[in-house]
Amino acid sequence: MKRWVYLFSEGSKEQRDLLGGKGANLAEMTKLGLPVPTGFTVTTEACLHYLNNGNVLTDDMKDQVMASVMQLEEKTGKSFGDFKNPLLVSVRSGSKFSMPGMMDTVLNLGLNDETVESLARNSENERFAYDCYRRLLQMFGDVVMGIDNSKFESRITQLKQSEGLNFDNELTANHWKRIVSEYKQLYRENLDRDFPQDPVEQLYLAIEAVFGSWNNNRAKTYRRLHDISDDLGTAVNIQEMVFGNFGETSGTGVVFSRNPSNGEPGLFGEYLINAQGEDVVAGVRTPKPIQVLAEDMPEQFEQLDTICKNLEKHYKDMQDVEFTIERGKLFILQTRSGKRTSKAQLTIILDLFNEGIIDEETLVQRIEAKDLEAALHPSFDVKALKNRVHFLSGLAASPGAAVGAAYFTAEAATEAKDRGERVILVREETSPEDIEGIAVAEAVVTSRGGMTSHAAVVARGMGICSVVGCEALTVVDGENRGTVGEETIEEGTILSVDGTAGKIYFGEIPMEEVANTVALDDLHEIWDRHVTIKVRANAETPNDIETAMALGAVGIGLARTEHMFFEKTRLLQFRRLILADTLQERQEVLKELKEVQKQDFKFMYQAGAGKSENVRLLDPPLHEFLPKTTEECREVAKALGKTLNEVKRKSDNLSETNPMLGFRGLRLGVAYPEIYQMQGEAIVEAAYEVMAEQGFEIKPEIMIPFTIDATEFATVRHSIEEAVQKVMAEKQLPLDYQIGTMIEIPRACFVADEIAKHADFFSFGTNDLTQMVLGLSRDDSPRIVTQYLDAGIFQDDPFQVIDEAGVGAMIKIAIENGHKTNPNLKIGICGEAAAHPKSIEFLSTLPIDYISCSPFRIPQAKMKLAQVRVEETIK
Numbered sequence: 001m002k003r004w005v006y007l008f009s010e011g012s013k014e015q016r017d018l019l020g021g022k023g024a025n026l027a028e029m030t031k032l033g034l035p036v037p038t039g040f041t042v043t044t045e046a047c048l049h050y051l052n053n054g055n056v057l058t059d060d061m062k063d064q065v066m067a068s069v070m071q072l073e074e075k076t077g078k079s080f081g082d083f084k085n086p087l088l089v090s091v092r093s094g095s096k097f098s099m100p101g102m103m104d105t106v107l108n109l110g111l112n113d114e115t116v117e118s119l120a121r122n123s124e125n126e127r128f129a130y131d132c133y134r135r136l137l138q139m140f141g142d143v144v145m146g147i148d149n150s151k152f153e154s155r156i157t158q159l160k161q162s163e164g165l166n167f168d169n170e171l172t173a174n175h176w177k178r179i180v181s182e183y184k185q186l187y188r189e190n191l192d193r194d195f196p197q198d199p200v201e202q203l204y205l206a207i208e209a210v211f212g213s214w215n216n217n218r219a220k221t222y223r224r225l226h227d228i229s230d231d232l233g234t235a236v237n238i239q240e241m242v243f244g245n246f247g248e249t250s251g252t253g254v255v256f257s258r259n260p261s262n263g264e265p266g267l268f269g270e271y272l273i274n275a276q277g278e279d280v281v282a283g284v285r286t287p288k289p290i291q292v293l294a295e296d297m298p299e300q301f302e303q304l305d306t307i308c309k310n311l312e313k314h315y316k317d318m319q320d321v322e323f324t325i326e327r328g329k330l331f332i333l334q335t336r337s338g339k340r341t342s343k344a345q346l347t348i349i350l351d352l353f354n355e356g357i358i359d360e361e362t363l364v365q366r367i368e369a370k371d372l373e374a375a376l377h378p379s380f381d382v383k384a385l386k387n388r389v390h391f392l393s394g395l396a397a398s399p400g401a402a403v404g405a406a407y408f409t410a411e412a413a414t415e416a417k418d419r420g421e422r423v424i425l426v427r428e429e430t431s432p433e434d435i436e437g438i439a440v441a442e443a444v445v446t447s448r449g450g451m452t453s454h455a456a457v458v459a460r461g462m463g464i465c466s467v468v469g470c471e472a473l474t475v476v477d478g479e480n481r482g483t484v485g486e487e488t489i490e491e492g493t494i495l496s497v498d499g500t501a502g503k504i505y506f507g508e509i510p511m512e513e514v515a516n517t518v519a520l521d522d523l524h525e526i527w528d529r530h531v532t533i534k535v536r537a538n539a540e541t542p543n544d545i546e547t548a549m550a551l552g553a554v555g556i557g558l559a560r561t562e563h564m565f566f567e568k569t570r571l572l573q574f575r576r577l578i579l580a581d582t583l584q585e586r587q588e589v590l591k592e593l594k595e596v597q598k599q600d601f602k603f604m605y606q607a608g609a610g611k612s613e614n615v616r617l618l619d620p621p622l623h624e625f626l627p628k629t630t631e632e633c634r635e636v637a638k639a640l641g642k643t644l645n646e647v648k649r650k651s652d653n654l655s656e657t658n659p660m661l662g663f664r665g666l667r668l669g670v671a672y673p674e675i676y677q678m679q680g681e682a683i684v685e686a687a688y689e690v691m692a693e694q695g696f697e698i699k700p701e702i703m704i705p706f707t708i709d710a711t712e713f714a715t716v717r718h719s720i721e722e723a724v725q726k727v728m729a730e731k732q733l734p735l736d737y738q739i740g741t742m743i744e745i746p747r748a749c750f751v752a753d754e755i756a757k758h759a760d761f762f763s764f765g766t767n768d769l770t771q772m773v774l775g776l777s778r779d780d781s782p783r784i785v786t787q788y789l790d791a792g793i794f795q796d797d798p799f800q801v802i803d804e805a806g807v808g809a810m811i812k813i814a815i816e817n818g819h820k821t822n823p824n825l826k827i828g829i830c831g832e833a834a835a836h837p838k839s840i841e842f843l844s845t846l847p848i849d850y851i852s853c854s855p856f857r858i859p860q861a862k863m864k865l866a867q868v869r870v871e872e873t874i875k
Contacts, residue, residue, distance in 0.1 A: 004046040005064040007071060008039050008239075013315075018043050020235030022094025025335050032314065034307060035331050038075045039089070039239030040068040044096070047211045047233035055212065057204060065203070068238070076240055081199040085122065086115040088132075088241040091206040093213060095234040098336050099222050100458065104143040104213040106206045107276060108136040108241060112197040116180075120173075128246055130176035135276065137183040137195060140202065144209040147190050155182050167285060169274055203238070210236045218435045225439050242331045244324040245276050251297075252276055255290050257308040257319045260340040261399055263347025263519075267291070267305055270450045271323075286469065287450045300330045311335050316358050318348050341398055342371035346519035360526060364863075364870045367523070369837055372859045375520070376551075380498060381510040388496075388505050392484050394445070394470035396502035397456035402442035402465040403508045406493045408480045410437025417441075424495045426482055428475040430455040438464065443497035445504060447473040447482075465499035520859060524552040530866040533844065536612070536852040538830060540564060540600075545607035548855040552862055555612030556604070557763065557852020558703075558830045561679060562620040564600050572639055574625055579640065579650045583674070590678045597679060601686035610696030614763065614828070614852075616742060617679050617720075619665045619705040626651050660768075660777070665706020666741075669716040676704070676716060677723035684727045684735060700737040703763055707741040710754035717758055740826070744768035749814035756818035756825050763852070764811055766831030770798050773806045800832065802839040815846060828852055835861040844868045 011019050011027030019027060023041035030036050046061055069087075073079050078087035088110040111119065111133045120129035141147040156168065159175060171179075187195045196202055213219060214234045223230060244252030253271025260268065270287035273296070294301040304323060307330075311319045320338035324331045340348060345367070353363045379401045404422035407413040413423045417440035425441040427434065429448040438444055438458055443465040446455045450469055459466035473489075475482045482489040487506075489495070496509040536557030537548030545556060565574040573593060580586040604613055627633045627647065637647040656662035669676040680702060687698040702720065707713045717739050728735055740761030741748075745768070748755060752762070771777055776784060781799060788794040802808050811829070818825045827848040833839050835853035840861060843851060853861055 001060060002045075003064070004043055004049075004061045005068050006041050006043065007068060008036065008041070011041065016096045017232075018045065018235075020044055020094035020096055020237075021098055021336055022092065022334055023235045023237050026237060026239070028314075029311075029332060029335060032310075035329070037240040037242050037331055037333065038072055039237060040072070041094070042207060042236040042238070044233040044235045047214060047235065048231070050208070050211045051214065051233070055208070057208060062204065065207070065238075066200070069203075072238075072240060078240075080110055080203075081112075081115065083114050083118055086110055086118055086199075088115075088119070089203070090237075090239050090241055091203070091210060092237045092239070093210045093234045094237050095214070095228075096232050097226070097228050098339070099219060099226075099228070100339065100454075104210050104216075106136070106139045106143055106209070108132045109140070109202050109206055110199040110241075111136050112195075112199065114197075115199075123246065125247065127171075127173035127176060128243070130173055130180055131171075131245055132243070132276075134176050134179045134183060137180060137187075140195070140206070141183065141187065143213070144205050145187070145191055147186060151186055151190070152183060155179060155186075169285070207236050207238075210234065221435045221439070225435075239333070242324045242326045242333075243276070244272070244326065245274050246327050247274055249297075249328045250274060250324075250326050251293075252324045253287070253290060253293070253322075255304065255308065255321050255323065256338045256340075257312045257321070258338075258340075258344075258348055258351075260318070260320075260338055260344055261396065263340070263344035263351065265351060267308060269321075276324075286448075286471075297325065297328070300325050300328070303330050307332060313357055316352065316362070318352075342375040343399060343519070345371045346375055346523065350519055350522050360529075361870050361874065363526065364530060364866045367863055369860045369863065372520075372863060376856055376859075379500065379511065380496065384510045385498075388507075388509060390498075390503035390505050391487055392445075392470050392473055392504040394447075394467040394473075394502050394504075395450065395456070396498075396500055397468045398444075398459040398464060398466035399500040400443075400465035401496070401498050401500070401509075401511060403494065403496045403511070404442040405491075406482070406489050406495050407437075407491060408475060408482065410434045412480065412491065413437040414440055424497060426473075426475065426489065426495075427455070428477070430458070443467070443495075443499060445470060445473070445495075445497060447471065447475055459499075465497055467497060467499055467502050467504060470504070520551070523859070524862065527552075527862045527866040530869045531862060532869070533848055533865050534850040535835075535858050535861045535865070536614070536828070536850050537855050537858060538852050539855060540604065542603045542607040544855055545604060545613075548858060549608065549611065551855050551858045553611075553855065553858050554850070555614070556608060557614050557828050557850055559604060559613060559615045560619070561597070561600075561616060562618050562625075564597070565620075565625070570596070571625065572636070574620070575627065575636055576640055577675070578620075578625060578654065579636070579642070579647060581650070586672065587674060590674060594678045594682050597682040598686045598689075601683050602690050605686060605690040605698050606694060609694075610698060612699065612701060614701040614703050614761075615679075615683055616703040616705050617666075617676050618668060619742075620668075626654060660771070666704045666712065666716045667706065669704065669719065670712065673716070673719040676720050680720040680723045681727055684724050684737065687735065687737075688727070688731050688733065697736075700735070701761065702737065702739045703742055703761075704739065705742045705765070706744060706768075707755060708745050708747045710751060710758060713741055713755050714758040738826075742830070743811075743814050744772070746772055746810055749810040750817070752814040752817035753821045756820075756822040759818075759822070759825065761826035761828065762814065762818055763828040763830050764814070766802060766807065766829065766833045767799065769810060770803065770807050770833070773810055774798060774803065796838065798833075801836045802833050802842060804842050808842055812846065815848070819847070832857065837864045840864040841868060 008027045008030040013024045013028035016024045019041045069080050073087055078085045080087045088108055091106045091109055116129050116133040120126040138152040142149040184195055244250045251271050251273040252275050255267050255269030258265050267290050269290040271293055272287045308321055317337045319335050322334040349363055349366055352358045404424040406424050406426045407416050408426050413425045414436055416423050423441045424443050425437045426445045429446050444455050444459045446468045447470050449455055455468050472484050473482055480491040494508055496505040534554045536555045537553040538558040539545045539548045539556055540559040540563055565571055577589045627636045633647045634644050637644045683700050687700050691698055704716055738760035740759045742763045742765045744765035785797050815827055828850045830852045832853055834851040835857040
């Protein structure tokens with residue numbers, strides 16, 4: 001007979017696939033002897049069988065559930081449905097991967113009109129008993145029977161208003177009895193039936209509801225966003241109830257073993273006295289910081305602290321622990337690896353390593369690309385921030401900074417995002433139904449809730465900036481606006497949200513990029529011990545180079561000299577060059593440009609502080625530089641002292657049907673060798689001057705772009721070397737320089753053995769090589785690529801992930817051919833696609849020396865390179 005049910009005492013943490021994460025951890029904690037309320041788990045296999053076979057609990061499943069209930073009765077000395085001493089249970093979901101708030105829970109199951117009386121009698125607390133009963137009626141009605149939860153909440157709100165009360169815990173036993181009566185009437189009005197009084201029927205219906213919640217919209221959305229398979233199913237955990245709402249010596253809370261926002265060690269969390277667990281995460285009451293528990297209940301706090309530390313050591317990760325204190329006795333209801341911000345993850349993982357809890361290989365493997373990307377979130381410009389005054393503040397739930405337009409519903413936020421707007425989601429409090437709105441938001445702001453509320457936990461998990469518990473904010477339901485005193489936030493109002501400080505500002509505040517953290521410095525040191533392929537940066541401005549070095553680059557793999565001419569005055573100089581009619585006119589311009597370029601290269605070498613820097617000579621697709629409109633031609637003509645007709649004629653003569661395959665790259669060096677000679681001289685002179693001024697050694701790398709032929713490359717190289725050798729002769733000092741080429745045309749791959757005879761290095765330009773191998777313009781590709789992705793023809797965008805079968809094959813051919821004639825040929829791969837984790841898995845199989853990408857992709861690339869090497873070592 002197939003086994004569908006396991007007692008907590010029968011499972012272990014290794015059975016996550018079968019018991020779900022929650023069930024496996026409850027079983028593990030039971031084995032460790034921790035104070036876990038007894039219970040059992042209905043497996044994920046049972047869920048999948050239920051969902052795939054007509055949504056029916058089989059007789060076998062029911063028999064095994066009831067057999068486990070009997071064992072619970074034996075262990076607890078209570079009986080399910082017994083009038084004298086009733087056993088009450090919670091029914092909770094628990095999939096393999098944590099999905100906080102996405103699926104359903106029912107508490108206090110087993111209560112009915114009779115057992116509520118015995119609970120009141122046994123507890124000597126009638127208010128407590130009827131509070132539990134109304135919670136069951138509400139949760140069961142919402143989760144199991146599908147009654148809109150707002151219908152239940154509105155009855156409590158109306159009662160408090162009529163009685164002049166503010167909080168639920170001010171309601172008396174008689175108040176709760178009245179609510180119970182009204183809730184039962186809601187069943188009759190909405191379902192045309194009574195609330196089921198049979199506890200066994202309640203249990204079966206609750207199990208079915210949890211199984212069914214695997215396929216609710218919010219769970220599907222969460223799985224899609226977090227790349228979780230739909231085929232896993234959820235387990236159901238049935239557990240003896242313990243009560244945090246038993247009075248002033250009882251309480252409930254959620255605690256992290258380390259701060260999930262910044263990674264600092266020590267307990268971080270919140271709790272409520274005289275409450276059940278859902279009260280904390282729902283934000284119904286404002287909870288107390290966990291440190292206050294040390295004053296309220298010092299013995300229980302110390303016990304909780306010790307348990308959290310032991311759980312962290314056992315699971316080798318920061319833990320998120322749910323606990324309840326019932327009349328002074330501590331119970332642990334759940335533990336799992338805690339959601340945290342990406343910045344916190346870097347701190348936590350390094351601390352766990354330094355404390356000896358995890359080894360270096362585990363550290364390397366555990367970091368994810370999204371952690372590094374999110375760790376580099378922008379913050380507000382410090383100077384701009386000093387001149388601004390915030391109008392609203394709350395709890396800093398998830399760090400970072402964001403600017404966007406305020407929207408008050410998930411639907412409105414999603415629609416605004418589709419229109420291309422940046423969105424700030426503003427809510428009274430979020431619920432799992434808001435998941436799509438949160439996913440598209442730059443930041444989430446709520447007026448209620450604490451640091452472990454739904455908004456806080458989900459935003460941190462997604463790396464989204466968030467400020468919660470903004471008590472001065474009133475969100476006007478149904479009117480799509482909010483108020484703060486006399487200020488009004490209308491839909492579309494631009495807000496700046498500081499999730500690190502918990503402050504919100506009207507209008508847009510400029511951002512500044514955070515180039516590094518102490519944690520990243522430490523990680524680079526560790527990654528460098530595991531990688532053989534180095535990571536350089538695509539950068540040419542001093543600021544970008546300094547940022548790249550701070551983010552771990554070992555040098556510059558691609559400095560695009562044409563990018564140095566995008567600024568307006570530089571652009572005019574460059575237009576003078578390409579519009580020149582005679583050699584003399586070009587040489588006059590080149591004389592001026594040489595000094596400009598030399599200063600550019602000096603700034604580069606100074607910022608690079610002696611690290612390798614590869615300078616690509618001019619590769620200007622002319623359509624990016626030529627004046628396009630008559631007005632632009634008129635401005636250029638006036639500035640250059642030419643007639644409008646002269647400029648238009650020259651521009652027309654130089655215009656091309658397909659500039660990306662036109663007069664660019666070393667074709668410029670063949671036609672006008674003086675241009676590349678000028679750049680060669682400027683590079684070498686800059687190197688000499690910076691070495692003399694700064695004292696560090698510079699080994700210039702000069703890259704000739706767009707090569708298709710060995711003779712073509714040799715001709716241009718010879719021309720450049722004439723200029724370089726002339727400078728060296730004048731300086732009478734040696735200089736270790738290299739001249740190589742960018743391989744970005746398929747023909748160059750096939751004749752790479754001939755080209756390599758004249759080249760010191762190859763650098764593959766993945767963007768151009770991709771567009772030529774695939775016959776797909778990189779400027780026009782998005783629409784085509786999207787169609788191919790939707791049709792399943794492409795698995796990935798080839799401009800984001802290297803196409804192994806085509807582009808990858810070309811790279812392999814070129815490397816093999818090049819090494820045949822030049823075994824010392826240095827190999828680099830340039831472009832954003834090279835830094836993608838999937839590309840790195842492929843590139844790690846090739847004999848390459850470095851990859852080069854934009855500065856903020858560097859940590860991710862180094863991380864993946866180290867992970868690949870560690871995985872190879874483990875295998």
